[in-house]
Amino acid sequence: MNLTPEQCRAARALLGWSQQKLIEQTNRALSQNHLSLFEKDELKRGLGPDIMMKIVDAFYKGGVEVWGDVGVRFMKTGVYEYKGKEGLLDFLENDVYPSVKDVGGEILVSDTDERDFDKWLSNGSENYRQKMTELKNINFKVLLCEGDNYFVCSNYCTYKWTPKEEFTKIPFYVYADKFAVLDFKSDDLTITVIKNKSITDAYRIQFQARWKRAITPSGQGDKKI
Secondary structure (H helix, E strand, O other): OOOOHHHHHHHHHHHOOOHHHHHHHOOOOOOHHHHHHHHOOOOOOOOOHHHHHHHHHHHHHHOEEEEOOOEEEEOOOEEEEEEHHHHHHHHHHHHHHHHHOOOOEEEEEEOOOHHHHHHHHOOOOHHHHHHHHHOOOEEEEEEEEOOOOOOOOOOOEEEEEEOHHHOOOOOEEEEOOEEEEEEEOOOOEEEEEEEOHHHHHHHHHHHHHHHHHOEOOOOOOOOOO
16 A cells, blocks of 8 residues: 555545644554654655555544545545454544544444443543543433443443343444444454444434333433433
8 A cells, every 4th residue: 555645644634633643543653753754755765564554544444545646535435443452442532432522413332241341441441431421412322231230331321221132242333424343252352343324324223223112220211320
């Protein structure tokens, strides 16, 4: 994959990202001076292939794809993955949160066990949870297995129970125009994100149907716990 300085500047402009934002999205794979020299086409040795792929991947996850020798464009559809502990935190902080923080709307989470998140994040999600608590324009709904009283994010989530016979143990997220499936294993975690409005809308309808017939935990009513 080749990335030109012009494409890098154009992709940042489409996303409204500063150089510092791009660096953060690559998990600081390069310095600001390094990026600045590259965008000015003054970097003598260019970017290494690993760094280049991290930049392209960051743009892709942000919703912009690089194509040809000169082009960049917003993606209408696409599929990408996150892996492991760092991937889970990246998914929450740099995908879910920025996808809804300005436009608002709903975040719908089905068939989850919040203990899996605690295990993989190891208390590393305080920043994300604090930012979610401060949002005023979202409706965050979560379906747990019937009888599960572990309401760890109750300050910004509304919880309901899905009947045990319907609980799949494979969580999915619906947010903005994205649908994500989280595959928790004892020693591995893969998050597959599909950016596709038609697929997202279909799962949003499916979730809302399950939500209507879901069980309200005792004492919760229709309010957040």
